[in-house]
Amino acid sequence: MTKQTDKKKHHHGNLREALITAGVELLEEGGIDALTLRKCAQRAGVSHAAPAHHFDGLQGLKLAIAERGFQMFSKYLRDAIDTGPQTPHDRMRSIAVGYVRFGQDHAGLLDVIFGGHGLAAIVNEGGRDEAEAYLILREVCAPFVPEGDNPLVVEAQVWSLIHGFTLLFLAGEFGPPDQPLDGGPFDQIMALLARVGTPP
Amino acid sequence: MTKQTDKKKHHHGNLREALITAGVELLEEGGIDALTLRKCAQRAGVSHAAPAHHFDGLQGLKLAIAERGFQMFSKYLRDAIDTGPQTPHDRMRSIAVGYVRFGQDHAGLLDVIFGGHGLAAIVNEGGRDEAEAYLILREVCAPFVPEGDNPLVVEAQVWSLIHGFTLLFLAGEFGPPDQPLDGGPFDQIMALLARVGTPP
C-alpha cells in the first residue's frame, strides 16, 4: 500500500495527469491536429515513448482527455444552470447556453469528446463523467416530461436539438460562431425547445 | 481548346476524379483515419506526390471529397423524399430518414463533410453541392413556415434537430446505430419535428 496521500509516482510524479493536461493545452492552442503523443510527452518533460506506459496509444490518450473534457463540460452546464434564473424553462435555456459556450471556448475538446470515434468508445469504457453530464440533462428535462412518460423521450429530443444546433452553429452554418446568442438563431432553437414533451 | 468530350488529361486521364473516388473508397473501407494522400495515389496508380498537382494538400483532397460527398448526400435526401408519401409531414420524415441512412451507409463521408474543420471551409469555397442539399431542406420545410415568417427559423430548427439526432444516434447514444428507425428513438424526434414552426 502506498503511503503518500497525493498520487506521486516513482519518477515524474503523476505523469498521467501531466500528459492529459498537456494534451488539453495543445488542443486549445492548435486544435485536434496539434494533439500529438510526442508533443504531449515533450511538454510534460519526458521522452516520446513515456506515454505508452500510461495510455493505450494515442487513442487511449484521447480517451483520457475526453474524460477530463467531460468534467469540464459538466461544469459548464452546471455553472450555466446555477447562474441563471430557476424557472424550468430558464434552466432549459441555460443548459443550452452552457453547451454552446463550452463549444465556443473549447472547440478542440468538443471534437475529442463528440467527434469521430470518440463518443461511443467513451460511453462503453469510462462513462462516469459523461453520465454526470447526462444526469444534468435529465434533471433539467424532468419538469417537461409528461406524467407517466419515459424521460428518455424528452431527453433525446432536447439533446439532439441542442447538440445539432451547437455543432452547426460552431461550424458557421448560422452565421459567425462568435456572435452573441441572444437575438440570433439560438432563440429560434429555444422556441422549439419550449414545445418539447407537450401533447400535440 | 481540348477536343475530347470527356475530360481525359495528358497522362493519366482525369486523375483528379480518380483520386477522389479512391479517397471515397478508402473512407468507406477504413474510416477517416484510412484516408491518406499516399494511399489515394497508390490506388489511382500514380506516385505519392502526384495529388499535389490537383489538390492543395490533404485538406484540399478532403474538400474535394466533401464536395463529392455532398452530391451523394443530396441524392440520399432526394431519393428518400421521392420514394415516400408526399404529405408535408411525410416528406419531413423522409428527409430525416435519408439523413440518418446516409450516415449509416457512409459514416466516413459524414465525418469528412461535417466533422472537424470540414464544413465551414466547404461552405466558404465550393458550396454549390451543399447548397443543393440545403435547397432540399428548404423545400421540405416550406409548408411548415408560418405565413410571413422567415423560413430560416424553421430550417434552423429542423436541421439542428435532425443533425444532432443523426450524430448522436450514429455514435450509439440511443442504442445500436444499426437498429431499425421505426419504433425507436427516431420516432420521438419526429414527434418534436411535427411541432416545428407552429405557434405556441
Next chain:
DNA sequence: GGGTCAAACTTGACACTGTAAAGTAAGCGC
C-alpha cells in the same frame, strides 16, 4: 543494509505520414 523485482522511463529503430524541391516526360501550339 542489501538484494530482488517490478514499474517508470529512455533510447533506438521502423514504417508511415504530408510536403517541398528538383528532375523527367508528355502533350500542345507554332
Next chain:
DNA sequence: GCGCTTACTTTACAGTGTCAAGTTTGACCC
C-alpha cells in the same frame, strides 16, 4: 522540327505512432 506549359516521378526531410530493447528508480522483504 522547337519551345513550353502541364503532369507526373524521384528524392529527400521532418514528424508521427508504435514496438523492442535497455536503464534507472523506488518499494518491498529478509
